[in-house]
Amino acid sequence: DGPPSSKPQREEDRKIQELQKKLALAGHGMSVNNAAVDELVLVPRNWLTDQLNEIKELEDRMQAQKRESDYALEQKEQDLQEQLGTIMQERRHEKSIADDKFDELFKRFKSTNERHAGAMSSASGQFDQRVREAQDENERRLSKEYEKQSLLLDELQGLREQHEQHVRTLEQKHEAQ
Incomplete structure (x- = not known):
């Protein structure tokens, strides 16, 4: 035997020759002829599987985090929309109250004018003065209401921005992220 x-x-x-043959069969396009055995790394299949599973877990966690972030952003936007809707509803209600007050003042003014039409001939100068004062007061109130509505609109636009x-x-x- 020697x-x-x-x-x-x-x-x-x-x-070594048997290992090179096995690698050549399993290589599927990998040039084993060019690679020496010392250049190849053998990795336990369990370790490789564990690493691939860990990578998959990390990818799944990353997708879950993305979904959670998207959901949180959607919830925040929905909350802001609800708040904006509430504010707009309050503004509409306040405007409705102001409009009703104005309508009531206007109706009272008109009613007063109609009741006193007969008595006006003797005191037309005095009555004209009162009418002007009432008109000024109504215009002042209307102006204040308009200013309020403008401020509310500016506030709403600021909140929207x-x-x-x-x-x-x-x-x-x-x-x-």
Whole structure:
């Protein structure tokens, strides 16, 4: 059989050749002829499977985080829309009250004019003065109501712009993630 030191060497060479054949069959396009055995890395299948599973878990967690972020953003936008709706409803209610008050004042003014039409001929100068004062008062009240409505509208527009800025900020943060 020859010297004992050459037998283990031949056995090792035979194992290397078998391993290269197996790699060539399993390589599917990988050039084993160009790669020496020392250049290849053997990885336990369990470890590789564990790593792939961990990667899948991380991808799943990342998708879950994205869904949670999307949901939180949607909830925040819905809350802001509800708040905006409430504010708009309050403004409509306040406007309705102001309109009713104005209508009532106008009706009273008209009624007063009709009741006193007969007595006006003797005191027309004095009555004209009172009418002008009442008109000035109504115009002043109407002007105040108009100013209130303008301020409320400005406030509403400011809240809308603030909401839009907040949504843009959240979207930018979300995209940055």
